[in-house]
Structure formats: C-alpha cells, structure tokens
Amino acid sequence: xxxxxxxxxxxxxxxxxxxxxxxxxxxxxxxxxxxxxxxxxxxxxxxxxxxxxxxxxxxxxxxxxxxxxxxxxxxxxxxxxxxxxxxxxxxxxxxxxxxxxxxxxxxxxxxxxxxxxxxxxxxxxxxxxxxxxxxxxxxxxxxxxx
Numbered sequence: 001x002x003x004x005x006x007x008x009x010x011x012x013x014x015x016x017x018x019x020x021x022x023x024x025x026x027x028x029x030x031x032x033x034x035x036x037x038x039x040x041x042x043x044x045x046x047x048x049x050x051x052x053x054x055x056x057x058x059x060x061x062x063x064x065x066x067x068x069x070x071x072x073x074x075x076x077x078x079x080x081x082x083x084x085x086x087x088x089x090x091x092x093x094x095x096x097x098x099x100x101x102x103x104x105x106x107x108x109x110x111x112x113x114x115x116x117x118x119x120x121x122x123x124x125x126x127x128x129x130x131x132x133x134x135x136x137x138x139x140x141x142x143x144x145x146x
Contacts, residue, residue: 098110
C-alpha cells in the first residue's frame with residue numbers, strides 16, 4: 001500500500017504537542033479543508049479513542065476514527081493512530097503519529113500515512129498533496145509552539 005513518511009521538530013513538550021494533535025479541530029487546522037469532531041469518545045476526553053472526525057476537502061468528505069491514543073511520558077514516546085471509516089474513493093487509510101521526546105525538552109514527530117484508493121495510481125497523487133499540506137501546516141505549528 002502506498003505511504004508517505006512525514007517528520008517535524010517542535011520546541012514544545014511531547015505531551016503538549018500530543019494533546020494538540022489529539023484534538024480533532026486543532027489537528028484539522030494544519031490541513032486544508034474543514035475538520036470537526038462528529039462523535040465523542042466515551043470517558044472524560046471527547047477526542048480520545050473511539051471519537052470520529054469529519055474531514056471535508058472540496059466536494060469530498062471522509063470520516064476518521066481515533067483507534068490509539070497513548071500519551072507520551074518522560075521515558076516513552078506517545079502514539080496516535082486513526083483510520084478512515086467512511087468516505088470518498090478511499091478503500092484503506094491508516095495514520096500513525098509518534099511523539100518522541102528530544103533531549104532539549106522538545107518533540108520529534110514521526111508520522112506515517114498509508115493510503116489505498118479505488119482508482120489505481122490515485123493514492124500517490126493524494127499522498128503527494130498530503131505531504132505538501134504537511135510542510136505548510138507543520139511550519140505554522142513550529143511558530144505556534146515557539
């Protein structure tokens with residue numbers, strides 16, 4: 001399955017960056033289109049495992065569900081994973097975001113997106129667009145996180 005590997009460095013602590021990425025609307029602010037949470041997770045945090053976001057770009061809308069949310073600690077990286085559960089011509093999509101602590105207190109992001117589309121060859125075009133959006137959005141976050 002085609003995939004793209006994305007990275008970023010932020011001066012903020014891993015837990016702060018993790019919480020930003022876990023929040024559907026905040027995470028959506030770094031991408032094109034409109035993102036909103038449409039189903040709350042059970043428990044105290046509505047953005048946690050089981051929550052669902054709607055992502056609308058142009059005429060296309062997909063739904064993504066949080067499937068893993070492991071908060072980072074001083075000794076271990078954090079992890080968010082999500083999958084597309086409905087939408088467009090996507091037949092399989094999985095996002096895997098790792099939040100690694102840096103020695104200076106900052107965060108290194110390692111983000112892998114796997115994507116399969118119903119139309120052969122289209123996944124590479126979509127992933128190229130995702131990579132371009134990431135470059136712009138992650139640069140905005142670097143400024144926000146100092």
